[in-house]
Amino acid sequence: MIRLALTFASTGALIFSVPAVAQDHSMHEMPPAEPAEARPAPVAADPECSPVHAAMGHCTPKAMPDRPTGAVGTDLPAGDAPAPAPPDDWYADRIYPKAEMDRSRHAMMEENGGQTIAFLNFDLAEYQARKGRDGFRWGVEGWYGGDIDRLTLKSEGEGAWGEGVEAAELQLLYSRAVGPYFNLQAGVRQDLGEGPDRSYATVGFEGLAPYWFETAGALFLSNKGDVLGRLEGYYDQRITQRLILQPRAEVNFAAQDVPETGIGSGLSDFELGLRLRYEIVQEFAPYVGGVWTRKFGDTARFARTAGEDVNGVGLVMGVRAWF
């Protein structure tokens, strides 16, 4: 602090006293040297009692030895006068037409925090090379709304080349931010594709868990009274700024057997994926990877009966893109 004060003083002298080349310009007259010299030395803060602290009346600052006079200006503690009540009118309305102010005030409010945004994310859009037959898969989510309330559309499904869509679902959800990281979602799900086209009421969540895991989960109640559940998550491991390895997991479970759709009660199936993507731009990232799926319990039994594989391994190639 002392050194600082000396720096001030010496610099002040330099700036103020060395004659300028342009000294003849009236604007550049030397000012009186008084300001730099009359300035009080910078006050060392009392670590036991900061001005803010003192201002709250929590303590009394110790008198500084180099400061014989009392505290002045910003060194003084603040009082505890009550805050006035907020006004119930707008000052500009006294000067400008109220209608014009109302219009611009509304626009200003909307402009600063009230935006609605539309977003479409192709999280998965891939070709799957499996044993015996090749297929495709998608996982898309879009939303429209503000920071808190959103209308969300989700779709996922898969199929085989030449055979069309095997399984597909569409969800229409109301999504509400319930914390800094998580959204609560509720709405309807409609199954499409092969097999019975069930409808469900659904409630779930979506959000960022500690350690940067993106997670989602949902419960589904079908129009036949069946209850299904799903949990999924992934983690983006950035290898470089653009190269990202994404382990991903999805687990489905059911409260009962649903033979029509080949779902068995308990843990139904499990999928693990590992995808390596390269962000050409953040919005467009091609990827390659692999998936491993396994059916359990009655789900596996239903699959065997239908002549389907219980385990599956596939290579995938696709693109993650958002708009």
Added chain:
Amino acid sequence: MQIDRRGFVSAALGGGAAAAAMAGWFPVWAQPVSSGIIAPLPAVSGNDIMLRIARQTMRIDGKVSRAIGINGTVPAPLIRLKQGQTARLTVVNDLDEDSSIHWHGLILPFEMDGVPGVSFPGIRPRSTFVYEFPVVQSGTYWYHSHSGLQEQLGHYGPIVIDPADTDPIAYDREHVVVLSDHSRISPEAIFRKLKVNPGHFNRQRQTLAGLLAGKDQPLKDRLAWGAMRMDPTDVADVNGSTYSFLVNGHGPRDNWTALFDPGERVRLRIINASAMSIFNVRIPGLRMTVVQADGLNIVPVETDEFQIAVAETYDVIVTPAEDRAFTLIAEASDRSGMGRATLAPRAGMVAEVPPLRPRPLATMKDMGMGDMGAMAGDDASCPPEHAAMGHCTPAGGGAMAGMDHGSGGGAMEHSMRDFDVAPQVKRDPSVQTISPMPVDRMGEPGQGLEDVGHDVLTYKDLVALDRNPDVRAPERSLAIHLTGNMERFMWSFDGVKMSDHHEPIPFLEGERVRVNLINDSMMSHPIHLHGHFFELVTGKGDRAPRKHTVLVQPGGTATFDFTADALGDWAFHCHLLYHMHAGMMRVVSVRPRGEAA
């Protein structure tokens, strides 16, 4: 991704012809090789100034970009006024949308302040508004749009007001240096990307490759930060991955040049007119003497580098004695790029441009963990919850500089969002964290400047040249929490966005109030109060530095006293454009004492 092509005359721009035509688009003081403005300065049509806002294009480092300019230039023309005159500024809005001009830092009647929806209705498309106000102050200021995101597109310019009396600052020559940022992506698209993809523009994240190479945080710290969902590389939301950093509208390769004669005292009036970029400014080889901050004179103080937040101004004197060029560097705070200009005795000279320095990593202190030493609870005079309110600073804070800020963290996770330490903050998804132990950081140089090996200015180095006009003790104090959620790109005061709040922050005319700004986020926020200067509470008594904008460092506090002497409603906001746009704004109302509701 709406691309607004109004006024984008691409056909008119091709190759060299355009480059030649370029010169006319810049005001004289910002020509590629500027001979500077040599004192004494002629007044620029002082009493009746015409400004026309229109879409145009600009060329940055050879690339054409869409812009909004005034009188055909980006930055807008230098408005030169004289203290004591009446300014009459006729503003024509040639845009297809509402526009406005806010005179940043000028003390004027609120209805001339130029904030649509707060101080006036705005300027409708293809219409005119006449601003008229007495010029009561002198110094370096600036002006910009307060409508939408126009400021990002180039709707900003400098103001220099010459003092009515002699200038206490002696100089032989002056240059106005307007720092800014410009992207080829539309500002609406930038905002949307921030909303839908957190950290979108951050291309300096920690990676596995970095971990294996022994860079950045060790694994233990990465896990601790991951547990808190905090990214220590999140320093600037929008940065060099999309921005060009400009000096007087010119990119680093354009190399705007300011001339001097060796031995002259050169005054640089440096204005940060960026939308989002906090700059660290230095001129290798030259000491700078800071003589003015936010337009008001300070006791001259020498430094090698200073951080200039968005909307701040600093006037510095440099005295280059040698007959050689110097590089002026305005390095973005996250080191993702730099603005560059040259100071040279003759046109065409260049000096070495040093490489970007390593980017800073946020520390526990940036998360409001305050002083690590006090975490153990050994400072009885300042319990954590008390410190969190900004009421005190735990002893031993000075020892932080020598500590390993990156270490630890996991154990504190539970206390990162404790509303008990900030009861006034709304429980809202817009509040990601609440600083458990924020400390006064006005004595710190800024992120990444703690250990650069030379002098760096801090707010505590500033001492007003003139005694403060009001040296009364504050009648009361007021705490305002700067809150945000980096994962949702939501920004607010006390957890409340402008869009969901309709009640102004009330003050009585003449009232003197101490305002504690408590940063509950890991980002820096330059907070701007319209219509007033405030005195920073940095232990300078009646010589407190007076400013219109104060940078509140991550997880820290800043405190100012101010006299609510300007009747009317005023804007109060974070001057990071997209933070304001996301909701970090409030109306402040100053009412006559007898009139209070």
